Amino acid sequence: MNAGLRAVSRSPEPGGATRTIRTQRRFTAAAQRLIPVHCDTGRKPEHTMSQPAVNGVSCPGKVLTLDNMNPNVKRVEYAVRGPIVQRALQIERELKEGAKKPFTEVIKANIGDAHAMGQKPITFFRQVLALCSCPELLEDDKFPEDAKKRARRILAACGGHSIGAYSASQGIECIRQDVARYIERRDGGISSNPDNIYLSTGASDAIVTILKLLVCGEGHNRTGVMISIPQYPLYSAALAELSAVQISYYLDEDNCWGLDVKELKRALNAAKEHCKPRVLCIINPGNPTGQVQSRQCIEDVIRFAKEEHLFLMADEVYQDNVYADGCKFHSFKKVLFEMGPEYSSTVEMASFHSTSKCYMGECGFRGGYMEVINMDPEVKAQLTKLVSVRLCPPVPGQALLDLVVNPPQPDEPSYSSFMKERTEVLATLAEKARLTEEIFNTVPGITCNPVQGAMYTFPRITLPQKAIIKAKDEGYVPDMFYCIRLLEEEGICLVPGSGFGQREGTFHFRMTILPPTDKLKIVLQKIREFHLRFTQEFS
Incomplete structure (x- = not known):
């Protein structure tokens, strides 16, 4: 084990304050x-x-x-790419240099990077992007006509007919129009205004931008932002950087990581003593927990946001990743408008989507969008100013997003191959979700909820008391100790649950289900064998 590595983890306390469980003492x-x-x-x-x-x-x-230096930056933590991942990279270098390990490769199941895990790009998307990048290929007969048509339309909207040119800060207009039409189709005809669409550098950039608008005040009047626990570390990291107050509300692990409005009220009331709650963040389907919210739950959340006068942020980047029987994705916007003008004309909301997840998995292109609803026009002008400072989102990412929201249609030559590839990716993910839950639940000491959606599982692990004591003696959070041992002994890189937040006294890890099915089976079997061996060692 690397003696220099120690982890930082934050554990949510009532009202959203965070405290450091362990520091990177020896690592630092x-x-x-x-x-x-x-x-x-x-x-x-x-x-x-x-x-x-x-x-x-x-x-x-x-x-x-x-x-x-800026003290807020020192407070930022991001477990998905934290110390354990740095150790994984170091082990990879050691293997390349000929070091002998109990394994021949490191399997990084810590992050939702589909292509890094072997998923193939969607052919049509890459064809159009190739044509946009190298317009001379428009004369090549190898490319289908619908791909060429899309490329010509995108290039015509670019300065100098090149995706190397800056775009408008809010994004290319015709692409924003396509996003609005996509939202209208998705939501059964509910109107979407392209002027309310902002293209972004993935969803993450848009989320941080909205939080910048919302955070203000000092002391007891500092903005409080409600985030789920377990949470995606982008949120806690952004709040730390902005010096906002994190208000932690817990998902119900015993109810398949469900969201209970009673818990929202508890967290909100506790937080009012030391901050001003203004924002409620929802991730649906969930990351890292993989749950899919019911329509009734979404209605309850919207009512709560209206009653408490909260700005609603709906992170919906996994909206195509729904696998479990009886589960269905419902957009917050659709439910909001179907609840009637009492809600649709008053509740302020921003929703987010990305090209990085779903069946596309195009993380590296950094494409995404947000739609703002019921935003004060003067604030919206400030939002436009703020995104202008960064000039524009990556134009290749914008082009890719256009293909996601405007894919081949039934009368176009690429339609059948596109639908075949899309269906195969989602069917394979559904099978891997089922397989992961099934195998983990055969291991004594591991409990795994159904992976209803998204790309991850967040199983609970029971650790022997001797292992907990050993971890603390060495300066580790217990589930970090577990994950480090797993990395060193089996070459599998996971993220400890403490990096996402969890109830006191419980331990978890997050694992992506993205590895190819054959490799995923190996990963699951190795984790099973390791867990049994680890438990026996410390029993």
């Missing part, structure tokens, strides 16, 4: 030992603005140090 110490020496003295520089001369040569200290 090791990192400090790697600070470059200055002025050839062979000594580590002190954290001061200036230092005395050495041999007559002035040796000023660093302008920017840990002591004087």
